[in-house]
Amino acid sequence: MDKQIIASAFSEFGTDKGPRRHNYQQAYSSIFSTWSPQSILEVGVLEGASLAAWKKLFPDAMIHGIEHRPKPLIEAATGIPVFEGNSTDKTFIDTVVTTQYDMIVDDGDHRPDVMWKTFLNLEDKWTKHYVFEDVCVEENEKILRRRLRGRGYTNVHAWTSSFNDPKTNLRGTVQVKGEMLYPPFYIVIVTR
Numbered sequence: 371m372d373k374q375i376i377a378s379a380f381s382e383f384g385t386d387k388g389p390r391r392h393n394y395q396q397a398y399s400s401i402f403s404t405w406s407p408q409s410i411l412e413v414g415v416l417e418g419a420s421l422a423a424w425k426k427l428f429p430d431a432m433i434h435g436i437e438h439r440p441k442p443l444i445e446a447a448t449g450i451p452v453f454e455g456n457s458t459d460k461t462f463i464d465t466v467v468t469t470q471y472d473m474i475v476d477d478g479d480h481r482p483d484v485m486w487k488t489f490l491n492l493e494d495k496w497t498k499h500y501v502f503e504d505v506c507v508e509e510n511e512k513i514l515r516r517r518l519r520g521r522g523y524t525n526v527h528a529w530t531s532s533f534n535d536p537k538t539n540l541r542g543t544v545q546v547k548g549e550m551l552y553p554p555f556y557i558v559i560v561t562r
């Protein structure tokens with residue numbers, strides 16, 4: 371699938387994955403060029419913009435979300451089940467995630483240790499790709515790679531979010547629960 375098609379779906383529903391902010395269409399086109407997921411689980415869905423984009427790109431796929439502070443979903447995402455709870459809660463995950471997904475995307479908390487805990491909770495729940503979005507600063511991207519290598523994952527690719535190139539734009543700084551996350555942000559895709 372061409373990256374313009376992906377970018378246009380991201381733009382249509384306003385997720386920050388697209389040209390509005392992170393430009394992750396390049397990274398996603400690398401896996402969608404020869405493969406279409408039949409099932410997607412996304413952690414962290416806000417109002418469902420990315421869920422709606424996934425639905426537009428893969429209309430026949432089973433799409434589910436996880437969100438600990440659910441809001442009413444935008445109209446285009448209604449009908450997509452969202453499990454209410456925290457991805458770091460293993461009991462919750464094992465209760466609601468009762469199947470394996472072709473692709474899991476973590477666009478939830480973004481703090482490295484929380485992302486890692488979520489990954490471990492979901493480790494046996496995906497078959498093809500696990501995506502970490504908005505891994506902040508190169509050092510954390512390296513730590514993540516080291517941890518993944520330690521668990522035997524060798525097929526790991528990362529792209530920078532072009533919006534947050536520190537040389538050109540520092541506006542991407544965000545705060546999560548009192549902790550500042552600094553650009554550049556990375557998207558890291560693990561493949562089995």
Ligand SMILES: C[S@@+](CC[C@H](N)C(=O)[O-])C[C@H]1O[C@@H](n2cnc3c(N)ncnc32)[C@H](O)[C@@H]1O
Nearest residue numbers: 385414415416419420437438456457477478479
């Ligand atoms: C960046 S927003 C998601 C944006 C959405 N994926 C999109 O592209 O439109 C992050 C969301 O993750 C949720 N979140 C953060 N940590 C979480 C966790 N540990 N478990 C579940 N949801 C979480 C937040 O409440 C927030 O709605």
